[in-house]
Amino acid sequence: MRTATASATVPLEVSPWQRLLGVYVRWSSRNPWLASVLPFVPVVVAWAAIAKSGLFPPVFLPGPVEVIQKFGTLMANGILPAYLEDSVVRLAAGTAVGMALGIPLGLLIGMSDRAHRMLWPVLLFFQAIGDIAWLPILLIWFGFGLTTMIFVIVYTVLFPVVLNTVLGVRSVPIELHRAALSLGASRARVVWEVVLPGALPNIMTGLRNGLGFGWRALIAAEIIVGTSGIGFLMFDARRAGSVVEILLGMIVLGVLWYVVDSWVLAPVERATGERWGLVTRKD
Amino acid sequence: MKSLTIERLEKTYFDPYANRQVTAIRDISLTVDAGDFVSVVGPSGCGKTTMLNTIAGFLAPTAGRIRIDDRTVSGPGPDRGVVFQSFALFPWRTVLDNVAFGPKMRGVPKARRHEIAREYLALAGLSHAAERYPNELSGGMQQRVGVVRALANEPDVLLMDEPFAAVDAQTRMTLQEELTRIWGERRPTVLFITHDVNEAVFLANRVVVLSHGSVLDDIVIDLPRPRAWDALIEDAAFKSLAARVLQRVRAA
Numbered sequence: 001m002r003t004a005t006a007s008a009t010v011p012l013e014v015s016p017w018q019r020l021l022g023v024y025v026r027w028s029s030r031n032p033w034l035a036s037v038l039p040f041v042p043v044v045v046a047w048a049a050i051a052k053s054g055l056f057p058p059v060f061l062p063g064p065v066e067v068i069q070k071f072g073t074l075m076a077n078g079i080l081p082a083y084l085e086d087s088v089v090r091l092a093a094g095t096a097v098g099m100a101l102g103i104p105l106g107l108l109i110g111m112s113d114r115a116h117r118m119l120w121p122v123l124l125f126f127q128a129i130g131d132i133a134w135l136p137i138l139l140i141w142f143g144f145g146l147t148t149m150i151f152v153i154v155y156t157v158l159f160p161v162v163l164n165t166v167l168g169v170r171s172v173p174i175e176l177h178r179a180a181l182s183l184g185a186s187r188a189r190v191v192w193e194v195v196l197p198g199a200l201p202n203i204m205t206g207l208r209n210g211l212g213f214g215w216r217a218l219i220a221a222e223i224i225v226g227t228s229g230i231g232f233l234m235f236d237a238r239r240a241g242s243v244v245e246i247l248l249g250m251i252v253l254g255v256l257w258y259v260v261d262s263w264v265l266a267p268v269e270r271a272t273g274e275r276w277g278l279v280t281r282k283d
Numbered sequence: 284m285k286s287l288t289i290e291r292l293e294k295t296y297f298d299p300y301a302n303r304q305v306t307a308i309r310d311i312s313l314t315v316d317a318g319d320f321v322s323v324v325g326p327s328g329c330g331k332t333t334m335l336n337t338i339a340g341f342l343a344p345t346a347g348r349i350r351i352d353d354r355t356v357s358g359p360g361p362d363r364g365v366v367f368q369s370f371a372l373f374p375w376r377t378v379l380d381n382v383a384f385g386p387k388m389r390g391v392p393k394a395r396r397h398e399i400a401r402e403y404l405a406l407a408g409l410s411h412a413a414e415r416y417p418n419e420l421s422g423g424m425q426q427r428v429g430v431v432r433a434l435a436n437e438p439d440v441l442l443m444d445e446p447f448a449a450v451d452a453q454t455r456m457t458l459q460e461e462l463t464r465i466w467g468e469r470r471p472t473v474l475f476i477t478h479d480v481n482e483a484v485f486l487a488n489r490v491v492v493l494s495h496g497s498v499l500d501d502i503v504i505d506l507p508r509p510r511a512w513d514a515l516i517e518d519a520a521f522k523s524l525a526a527r528v529l530q531r532v533r534a535a
Binding site: 173175176178179180181182183184185186189193194197198200272275276277278 | 339340341359360361363364365367369371372373374375384385388389416417418419432433436
């Protein structure tokens with residue numbers, strides 16, 4: 001009885017740590033970008049400290065300031081925007097083609113047992129030949145050009161999209177097909193009204209994986225094939241021995257992926273699978 | 284609404300693991316008159332769900348015919364509305380668009396089909412939930428949507444496959460009472476599958492008992508309507524009918 005009264009009148013003590021946490025939660029909910037930026041503060045601080053300590057020669061490990069300066073120079077002379085555009089356009093084109101091929105193929109294999117029997121082993125065989133393993137023959141066929149790079153990206157995006165679409169199609173409960181049919185939907189209508197939305201959360205997962213792999217494949221292709229792009233920038237910098245540019249390229253890769261994820265993929269996922277209760281909400 | 288006739292229905296399927304034919308339905312003949320409410324009960328494995336899936340056209344019969352009035356049907360179609368045990372609402376459509384789905388497939392324009400959907404939602408007391416998604420509703424509310432979605436498409440026959448088995452006991456009684464009320468207002472032809480004897484007797488004008496894929500008994504339920512659980516739970520006529528059906532099911 002006494003403890004009950006005490007807890008009602010005397011507020012429980014808030015530790016300094018909790019106070020800090022409270023400030024962070026309130027601030028970051030008002031300014032969402034803070035939540036994306038703050039976790040990187042210790043990483044950058046540690047990097048600056050190690051670079052400053054003289055443990056490595058500055059030519060091997062430049063600090064954040066030098067990289068930021070380089071960023072400024074390359075932005076000003078237009079090289080970075082141009083290379084960035086080249087890389088992003090290649091990725092976007094490759095991904096678009098990869099999805100345009102992968103989603104229908106996944107729907108077909110997911111819905112038809114016959115197509116599954118015929119195509120699944122072939123699919124697994126070609127999946128095993130990784131993207132980069134195609135480069136030698138692609139270079140002979142298409143030379144050092146856009147076609148080769150797009151082929152590699154399409155190839156890389158295709159498999160995760162197909163495999164996840166198949167999984168998504170097969171995870172749609174049969175009752176939903178039946179409900180649509182007994183409400184008067186034609187078979188074709190069922191694909192559009194039931195199969196596609198039902199498979200969408202998995203298709204998004206496939207796209208997310210595909211984009212991630214495609215992005216890596218693109219950088220690798222640019223390093224080998226390229227005459228422009230972020231991968232080319234990094235490899236060209238190696239030739240010149242400019243670690244600053246290499247680090248800048250690496251940071252651009254990370255930032256760009258973060259932007260694609262949080263501005264493109266996550267909002268789509270929130271508006272579809274999470275909204276429909278097909279995927280657990282992450283708060 | 285129209286009558287439903289099942290003539291000498293038979294359904295066997297091949298079990299590749301046991302490497303033999305399994306008989307789910309041996310021989311069932313049954314007529315549900317236009318505007319009638321018939322319950323089908325029986326123990327697990329008696330073929331009642333297979334029967335419903337065959338009538339709905341989800342499974343092809345091995346032999347026999349299914350007729351709506353004089354027309355033989357095969358394959359699923361909007362003339363036979365289905366209410367599923369698992370609700371089977373489209374998670375990516377709002378409640379309103381779920382109910383409007385059937386009219387949409389018929390090509391009814393958007394404004395008109397939303398008007399139809401709102402009318403049916405009001406019938407089940409769901410007007411306030413029209414813009415919500417199914418996963419935001421309780422199980423009982425989801426199945427109310429499942430029932431009016433089937434009704435809004437104005438099927439000739441309504442097939443219900445243990446629709447209230449997945450909701451809690453109190454909600455189930457409420458849903459049963461609502462279903463008898465809606466049936467009284469709209470008088471659809473209903474075939475209702477259940478394993479719950481009290482539910483079968485409470486809802487129906489006739490209870491058909493299945494056993495090993497055949498009709499074992501066909502019992503007329505002449506209880507007055509409207510029916511309410513508060514009164515019937517103590518009612519001698521209800522109790523004796525339920526006991527009679529239960530004995531037949533246990534003998535099955």
